[in-house]
Amino acid sequence: MAYNFKEYMERPDRLTAGHRMCAGCGASIALRNVMKAVHPEDHAVICNATSCMEVSTFIYPYTAWQDSYIHTAFENAGATCSGVEAAYRAMSKKGKIGGTYKFIAVGGDGGTYDIGFQSLSGAMERNTDMVYVCYDNEAYMNTGIQRSSATPLYADTTTTPVGTVSNGKPQNRKDLAEVIAAHHVPYVAQTTFVQNFRDLHIKSEKALYTSGAAFLNIMAPCPRGWRYNTPDIIDLCKAAVDTCFWPLFECYDGEKWVVNYIPKKKLPIEDFLRSQGRFAHLFKPENEHLIEDIQREIDRRWENLLTRANA
Amino acid sequence: MSIRERLSGNEAIATAMRQINPDVVAAFPITPSTEIPQYFSSYVANGKVDSVFVPVESEHSAMSATIGASAAGARAMTATSSCGLAYMWEMLYVAASDRLPLALALVNRALSGPININCDHSDAMGARDAGWIQLFSENNQEAYDNMVMAFRISEHPDVRLPIMVCQDGFIISHGVENIELLEDDVVKNFVGEYRPEHYLLNASEPLAIGPYANPPYVMEAKRANLQALENSKKVMLDVAADFERISGRKYSFFESYRMEDADYAMVIMGSAAGTGKDAVDALRSMGIRAGLIKVRMFRPFPASQIAEALKNVKVVACMDRTESFNTVTGPLGADVRCALYDAGIHAKFVNYVYGLGGRDVTVASLTSVYEDMMKIAADGTVGQTYRYLSLKG
Numbered sequence: 001m002a003y004n005f006k007e008y009m010e011r012p013d014r015l016t017a018g019h020r021m022c023a024g025c026g027a028s029i030a031l032r033n034v035m036k037a038v039h040p041e042d043h044a045v046i047c048n049a050t051s052c053m054e055v056s057t058f059i060y061p062y063t064a065w066q067d068s069y070i071h072t073a074f075e076n077a078g079a080t081c082s083g084v085e086a087a088y089r090a091m092s093k094k095g096k097i098g099g100t101y102k103f104i105a106v107g108g109d110g111g112t113y114d115i116g117f118q119s120l121s122g123a124m125e126r127n128t129d130m131v132y133v134c135y136d137n138e139a140y141m142n143t144g145i146q147r148s149s150a151t152p153l154y155a156d157t158t159t160t161p162v163g164t165v166s167n168g169k170p171q172n173r174k175d176l177a178e179v180i181a182a183h184h185v186p187y188v189a190q191t192t193f194v195q196n197f198r199d200l201h202i203k204s205e206k207a208l209y210t211s212g213a214a215f216l217n218i219m220a221p222c223p224r225g226w227r228y229n230t231p232d233i234i235d236l237c238k239a240a241v242d243t244c245f246w247p248l249f250e251c252y253d254g255e256k257w258v259v260n261y262i263p264k265k266k267l268p269i270e271d272f273l274r275s276q277g278r279f280a281h282l283f284k285p286e287n288e289h290l291i292e293d294i295q296r297e298i299d300r301r302w303e304n305l306l307t308r309a310n311a
Numbered sequence: 312m313s314i315r316e317r318l319s320g321n322e323a324i325a326t327a328m329r330q331i332n333p334d335v336v337a338a339f340p341i342t343p344s345t346e347i348p349q350y351f352s353s354y355v356a357n358g359k360v361d362s363v364f365v366p367v368e369s370e371h372s373a374m375s376a377t378i379g380a381s382a383a384g385a386r387a388m389t390a391t392s393s394c395g396l397a398y399m400w401e402m403l404y405v406a407a408s409d410r411l412p413l414a415l416a417l418v419n420r421a422l423s424g425p426i427n428i429n430c431d432h433s434d435a436m437g438a439r440d441a442g443w444i445q446l447f448s449e450n451n452q453e454a455y456d457n458m459v460m461a462f463r464i465s466e467h468p469d470v471r472l473p474i475m476v477c478q479d480g481f482i483i484s485h486g487v488e489n490i491e492l493l494e495d496d497v498v499k500n501f502v503g504e505y506r507p508e509h510y511l512l513n514a515s516e517p518l519a520i521g522p523y524a525n526p527p528y529v530m531e532a533k534r535a536n537l538q539a540l541e542n543s544k545k546v547m548l549d550v551a552a553d554f555e556r557i558s559g560r561k562y563s564f565f566e567s568y569r570m571e572d573a574d575y576a577m578v579i580m581g582s583a584a585g586t587g588k589d590a591v592d593a594l595r596s597m598g599i600r601a602g603l604i605k606v607r608m609f610r611p612f613p614a615s616q617i618a619e620a621l622k623n624v625k626v627v628a629c630m631d632r633t634e635s636f637n638t639v640t641g642p643l644g645a646d647v648r649c650a651l652y653d654a655g656i657h658a659k660f661v662n663y664v665y666g667l668g669g670r671d672v673t674v675a676s677l678t679s680v681y682e683d684m685m686k687i688a689a690d691g692t693v694g695q696t697y698r699y700l701s702l703k704g
Contacts, residue, residue: 045511047379060522068511070382071521072375072405079372083337083379083387086363088512090334090385093361098514119375122368 008201011036012066014044019064020056024230026193026220027053027135031106033197034133034216035067037204043067044102047081049111050074052142053135075115077105078123081130102208103130109150110140113176124183124213131207131214134176137222145225149174152245153294156278157225167281167290172297177217177251184254185213191260192219192246193237199248199260206250219246227277239272244302249309257309266302269295313558314492320483323451323490324390324416324476325350327458329360330498333414334385334505337365337376339395342428343480344418347390370395374402374415381411382520384510386462388413392480393420396434400441406473407442407536409520412465413473415443416458419581419632420480421668429669430480432581432632435609436642442536444474444543445610447580449566451488453607454478456560459493462502463550469542479582481669497557540611547608564613566605567620569595573602575684576621576658578647579630580606583665583672587630590677601681612646618654626659626684627651630700632666639697659687665700676701 014035021028031053038044044067048054054071057064072080085103105123107116112134120132139157140146147157153172156162160169181188187210189203200218207214219240223230240246241261248260270291273279282290318326325347328336338348354360365380367373373389380387391399396417406413422433435445444464448454457476465474478484493501509518524532544564551562568588570576575594579587584605594601604620606613621627629648631641640648644662651658663680666672680700687693 043514043517045383055523058519058522060524060528063519063522065519066517068513068517069519070379070511071523072378072409073401076372076375076402079337079367079375080379082365082367082372083335083376083381084383084511085379086335086337086365086376087380087383087385087387090361090363090380091383091512094334096384097512101512118368119372122372125368126366 003198003202005196005198008036011040014038014066015057016064016066018062020059021052022224024223024233025052026137026222026233027108029193030135030200030218030220031133033200034104034204037201037208038102042100042102044104045070045084047077047084047103047105049077049107049116051108051111053106053108055142074111076119077107077111077116078119078132081105082123082126082128085128085130105130105132107132107134108141109134109136109138109148110142113149113174121183124180124185124215127185127212129212131216133216133218135218135220137220137225138173139222139225141222141225150176153297154279154282154290156281162281167287175301177215180215181251181254183213185215186210186253187214188251190217190247190249192240193234194241194248203250225278228275232275236272236275239267242267243269243272244298245269245272247302247305249305257305259305259309259311262311269298314494316490316492317487318451318490319485319487320451320454320478321346321418321485322350323455324458324478326492327455327498328388329354330459330493330495331462331502332360332499333362333388335363335365335377335380335387336389337367337373337380337387338389338391339367339370339373341370341392341395343420343484344390344392344395344416347416347418370398371402374399374406377413378402378406378409378411381413382409382511384507384512386505388415390416390418392418393422393434397422397437400437403438403441403443403473405521408532410471410539411473412462412471414458414461414465415473415475417475417477418480418484419477427668428480430482430582430632431667431669433634435475435477436633436635438475439610439642442472442540443610444472444540445608446474446476447607447609448476448478448483449582449584449605451483451486452490454483455490455492456554456558456562459498459501460550460554460562462505463553464543464547466505467546468508470539470546472536472539472543477581482582493558501553501557544611544613562607564608564616565620566607568603568605570602570604570620572600574600574625574688575681576602576604576624576626577628577630577677577680578604578606578617578643580609580643581632583630583632583677586672586674587677589674590681593674593678594681599681599685606643609643614646614650614653617647618650618656621651621658622654622656624658625688626661628680628684629660629662630680631662631664634664634667659693660696661687661693662697663700664698670701
């Protein structure tokens, strides 16, 4: 069925109101929209890594999830989901399952890029029939904005603080979607909140209804960690894709790369950085060269992506 | 009709697993338990079981996947040893807290370091506070029997806890001995169909597992876990009684060996109990009133029953195949001493650390423990209560 915004948005919410995520939190926007991709007649099991999402949506005795849900620990959403999926196969063989289930692992960038990386890699290599959704807010936000391997170059975090001899995080970010694509799983995609969510909706549904392992990397801004004006989240996401800081792409079977959006006019990275407190130090006159460093890396990665996609 | 075979402990456990035919097995290889997932994989590859085998990339993931499968509604199990169990440690508590009746075959091996692949109980002892049921086995027969009984205990509605069946690495796991197996359909009927009450894959009742719990709830959750462990004592006895009917083999909290009139009692677990029984027999033939208690159920700890069994002895020697570094006792020693104190029993008490990292345990070395007990009785004082057995120079 062709994508229809109205039909998609009219599907029942599976992550419901009443959870305790911050106002304007990118993670809850991401997951609410991903969950709507599960067809209304199908069931889902969510396997959530310890994260803001977990501690704010399932506080005993309340849950904000309409589907079955399990949290076990920080570093093992991939493995926990593998076990649930294995149970589904075993119990289906014995006729013990009623209905079709989708398996969705959810983690922040900490639980995905870093501590949960091994478990994720294992689940992907085994081509587990699941979707791993990373809501990437570019630092360990649940513990109070510490750097992760998803944190961009020169970002001010509580473990890479800007100081008299520090310009923030000294390293570039890991390109996790590319790493997962190297597992040659059927589907990898990167998206965020742009185009009235069309890109995110289509990729979520594709990921869920592709047989085998799929990985969705969703840039999900964190108003507290990034220090922007909370209502401006959509402008910020648009700037992320127009500067090519966060390209929208897909990779099929680790081979076929598709760039979903090529800006008519690629904007300078300042347009993404300027509104965020975590990059405020870069706009001091003496730090112009730091912005040049960031721009150089953005350009290099963007060109590599275009080459891979033959775009 | 039972089947006479010759099997190693690992083969015995794998055979029990084949007969149980669980829904999901997730495992990662580690010496000396590696053969268990290997044998099981061959059963899967040859259609001898209906199970889904998940070849995970680590033991942490093995326990995580087993938890996921069990929560989903499957009968799920895994096997490991040593550092593998240590790597699972975080998840062991989660399995118990989530009240999941999964099973783990532990092949006891020393924890690093120094790295060593041989037997001691340091791995199991690291898990003793995790809220699991722990059963120890003296030989391949007991390992098999304990595994056959495991799910009946763990899945009981009054229990619903994970269970660990322990056997000594190499000594049992790789030692081939005679064994009596039950027929496949007898085990199948004994274990029965798993019918979880609440589970993730129940389409008519979505379930959320593993919440964030604020202070008003955590103590109650732990107390409920404790109650389930307390309940498991009676359930274990009931299951053992049923098992005796199909096998003729009798099990309880522990085995009392020649304890009726014993003056000198050794309390021990695992394969060394067999060696200890030989020492007891030799001493008895010399007229010395030696006895032995082999603890089978270590968690929950059958404190009052053990105190009752020891109430008339002069000296108790507790044998710990691990070091817990409190400088006073090993874990078994601490539990037994606590049981004696609560029961008002004032037998002399001595605690040995023995057999670490596969150090030989012989009839001679265990006989020396009885000789020490006799000296303690004769002297009227214990001297050093915490000792190492067979320590060089």
